[in-house]
Amino acid sequence: MHRNNLFMVTVLSATCVIEAQAVEQVTGNKYNPAISLILDGRYSDYNTEEFRLPGFQLGGEAGLPDKGFSLGHNELIISANVDDKFYGSFGAAVAQQDGETLFELEEVFIETLGLGAGFNIKAGQFYSGIGYLNAVHDHAHDFTDVPLVYAGMFGNHLMDTGVQVRWLAPTVWYTEFGVEVMRGDGFPGGANDNNNQGRSVFAKLGGDLGVSSSWQAGLSYYQSRFDLREAGGHAHGDVAAVDNELLDGDVKVAGLDLVYKWAPQGNPTQRNLKLQFEYFWREENGRAEFSGDVNSAEANYDGKQQGYYIQAVYQFMPQWRAGLRFDQLQADNQITNFVGSGIDQEEFERESGLGSNHDPQRTSVMVDYSPSEFSRLRMQYNRDESQSQSDDQIYLQFIMSLGAHGAHKY
Numbered sequence: 001m002h003r004n005n006l007f008m009v010t011v012l013s014a015t016c017v018i019e020a021q022a023v024e025q026v027t028g029n030k031y032n033p034a035i036s037l038i039l040d041g042r043y044s045d046y047n048t049e050e051f052r053l054p055g056f057q058l059g060g061e062a063g064l065p066d067k068g069f070s071l072g073h074n075e076l077i078i079s080a081n082v083d084d085k086f087y088g089s090f091g092a093a094v095a096q097q098d099g100e101t102l103f104e105l106e107e108v109f110i111e112t113l114g115l116g117a118g119f120n121i122k123a124g125q126f127y128s129g130i131g132y133l134n135a136v137h138d139h140a141h142d143f144t145d146v147p148l149v150y151a152g153m154f155g156n157h158l159m160d161t162g163v164q165v166r167w168l169a170p171t172v173w174y175t176e177f178g179v180e181v182m183r184g185d186g187f188p189g190g191a192n193d194n195n196n197q198g199r200s201v202f203a204k205l206g207g208d209l210g211v212s213s214s215w216q217a218g219l220s221y222y223q224s225r226f227d228l229r230e231a232g233g234h235a236h237g238d239v240a241a242v243d244n245e246l247l248d249g250d251v252k253v254a255g256l257d258l259v260y261k262w263a264p265q266g267n268p269t270q271r272n273l274k275l276q277f278e279y280f281w282r283e284e285n286g287r288a289e290f291s292g293d294v295n296s297a298e299a300n301y302d303g304k305q306q307g308y309y310i311q312a313v314y315q316f317m318p319q320w321r322a323g324l325r326f327d328q329l330q331a332d333n334q335i336t337n338f339v340g341s342g343i344d345q346e347e348f349e350r351e352s353g354l355g356s357n358h359d360p361q362r363t364s365v366m367v368d369y370s371p372s373e374f375s376r377l378r379m380q381y382n383r384d385e386s387q388s389q390s391d392d393q394i395y396l397q398f399i400m401s402l403g404a405h406g407a408h409k410y
Helices: 005-012 148-154 345-352
Strands: 034-045 068-071 074-081 086-097 100-112 119-127 159-168 174-182 198-209 213-230 243-262 272-291 296-317 320-331 334-341 361-372 375-385 391-403
Touching (some): 068 086, 148 272, 148 296, 272 345, 296 345, 334 345
Antiparallel strands (some): 034 068, 034 391, 074 086, 086 100, 100 119, 119 159, 159 174, 174 198, 198 213, 213 243, 243 272, 272 296, 296 320, 296 334, 320 361, 361 375
């Protein structure tokens, strides 16, 4: 079925920058299997001692990088066609946190090849297809850190183990639908007896606007039930360890994403512009429990949160880009039937992160230089007003890509 050139070329071919690279069937003639290594290093300067988003119980990898020099999100990806029916990919990440080196599995999955009728099936551990940025690995983001809405809603990314089915419809417009059944223990879900409580659906539609422009829009929905969700993320500084849990809960998340791209005559090598917007709404509830050194409390929790980011990234000349991003979150949480020992409700709401007396927001500006599609140097400034005390944050980052490369996503 015929589709206009600009949108499909952007979806299916590599551009001159490391724009939205993901683990999408990286297969090459030089490697069997194909091997890809991402090197990520950075320098960070900020004043806050603890990463907080009032109204949001943090989980996953949400947090700040180490101050000063540190390693970022370094990735090793090994992938290949298994045979004419299946493709497989193994991804692992190495990072530093509070002086410790962490090694963790990321995407480990198999995927069908040539299933027919526009269908594709993926099984294993993978980034969910919800939203626009969720399935894009950190090194391919346009900014050093994830938007606040991703940190608050998903602990940076929603990644889980299960099965994903996608269908590309035979239409003039790019039209894709997806369904996922997962364990449900990836944040914002939590531990559950059957390890099968996660559900998500998503739809994407896109096409061209003349010769120089293209667009894509998406809708997403995720839900899960859990017996226990422990607060995660990480903080820096002298912060006392606490237990922060949500019991017998459920969570529902709905999202909208919009992307617009412009390049003169469809050629992005000289100049191009990308406008990007995502909005998420979340409703969750459960029994919140919190305990510190000698203090403890519990209460019924009914939370409603929403947030969005909007950003523009402009390549004003070959190899050089500049970007501007604005994030904002809002929470309307209800805490009832509070029972505390050595802690009052106001302190409980603040320390558990469930108090919603402040709307976090942040403005980010970045400039990056890419000598080639395999290397990038970036400088970024954040005016972070996530908490009542604003913070000026500066990041310097390098991203180097070694080995095989797959086609870039739209």
